[in-house]
Amino acid sequence: MQRTVRFSLWLAVPLALFVPAISALAQSGTAAKPAVPAKNPLALTFKKPDPAKGKALSQSCQGCHGPNLASTNKAIPGLAGQNPSYTRLQLAAFRAKLRPSQVMWQQAANLSDQDIADIAAYAGGLKPGSAWKVGDEKVRAKGEALFHKGDSGRNIIACAICHGDNGRGNDYLGVASITNLSPEYGLAILKEFKGAPGFGVPHPDAMRIMLRPMTDADLKAVAAYISSMQK
Ligand code: HEC
Ligand code: HEC
Known part of the structure; x- marks a missing residue:
């Protein structure tokens, strides 16, 4: 039940991306009003980020x-x-309640676009935490091979x-850095991507499509490996 709710919310993300286009189209039919696209909740407007403000x-x-x-909390x-x-x-x-998490909805509710950019800049400049302890070396080694070579x-x-x-991903392309996620969080988020319905946009479809041929054992292995990557 919980999962159904989470997936339907994720589905709203790509829909939200298309809202401005749809509303602009709808409005262009009415000659009286010029088309004013609705604000896309995922498109932020901000000036040069200030890491010191982000720190505060x-x-x-x-x-x-x-x-x-x-x-150092395996669930976070x-x-x-x-x-x-x-x-x-x-x-x-x-903030737009498009990604599920009651806890984070509250945390993000009062952040402005600039606050978000300042926090992201500050966090991005910090050193990731140290590696997690991985119990089974064989599982980690299998994950290492899948991560670097695939199959x-x-x-x-x-x-x-x-x-x-x-x-460490790619900031310009919006690809997440994934070192230092706990094995538990890594596995949970991979299962969530894999089980999600099609989005129709590159993010997060890239992850959903790429995980399709992978088994639960594969996901456990890569989650174990990525948790150990940070030196
Ligand atoms: C009460 C605990 C709590 C507090 C306080 C909190 N968070 Fe979170 N945060 C979480 C949890 C739990 C998740 C994982 C959500 C999920 O996917 O279920 C999360 C996820 C996130 C993510 C997504 C990270 C990723 O790898 O996908 C970001 C970004 C984030 N939080 C930023 C913040 C910021 C910025 C603040 C302070 C303004 C904050 N959080 C305060 C608990 C918290
Ligand atoms: C085709 C490109 C692509 C490939 C291949 C790919 N990823 Fe990703 N991954 C992404 C993108 C893009 C995101 C950010 C997703 C979003 O924007 O919602 C992401 C996000 C993630 C996250 C979420 C990070 C967080 O903080 O919650 C994890 C974990 C992850 N990838 C692990 C993996 C693993 C493990 C593999 C190999 C089995 C993999 N990815 C292969 C593009 C890719």
């Missing part, structure tokens, strides 16, 4: 996301070292193609 704003986040935003992702474009998109999606026999492409060999 993120004091309240540290209770959950950890000192210096490097989480670290924000330290995350690519700002990814952090901005997630905070905008929480062409099973149509699995290497995660490194998008996330990079070091797992």
Whole structure:
């Protein structure tokens, strides 16, 4: 039940992306009014981000996301070292209640576009937390191989193609840095991407499509590996 709710909310993300286009189209039919596109809740307007302001704003986040935003709580992702474009998109999606999480809806509710950009810039400049302990070395090694080489026999492409060999992703392309996620959070988010319906937009469809040929054991293995990547 819980999962159904989460998926239908995720589905709203790509829909929201299309709202401005649809409303502009609808309005262009009425000659009296010029077309004024509705604001896309995921498109933020901000000036040059100020990491010092971001630092002040993120004091309240540290209770959950950890000192210096490097989480040591396995249920909560670290924000330290995350690519700002990814952090901005997630905070905008929480604020618009498009990404599920009651807790984060509250946290993001009163942040302005500029606050979000300042926090993302501050977090992005911090050093990610240290690696998590991985219990089973064999599982981690299987994940390492899948991450860097994929498995062409099973149509699995290497995660490194998008996330990079070091797992730090790409800020310009909006690809998340994935080092330092706990094995538990990593596995949960991978299962969520895999089980989600089609979105019709590159984000987060890239993840959904790429995980399709992977088994639960594969996901557990890559989640274990990425949690150990940060040196
Ligand atoms: C009460 C605990 C709590 C507080 C306080 C909190 N968060 Fe979170 N945050 C979470 C949890 C739990 C998640 C995981 C949500 C999920 O996907 O279920 C999360 C997820 C996130 C994510 C997504 C990260 C990713 O890797 O996808 C961002 C960004 C984030 N929080 C930013 C913030 C910021 C900025 C603040 C302070 C303004 C904050 N959080 C305060 C609990 C908290
Ligand atoms: C085709 C490009 C692509 C490939 C290949 C890919 N990813 Fe991703 N990944 C992305 C993008 C883009 C995002 C950000 C998703 C979004 O915007 O919602 C992402 C997000 C993630 C996240 C969420 C990060 C967070 O903080 O919650 C994890 C975990 C992840 N990827 C792991 C993997 C693993 C493991 C593999 C290999 C099995 C993989 N990815 C392969 C593009 C890719």
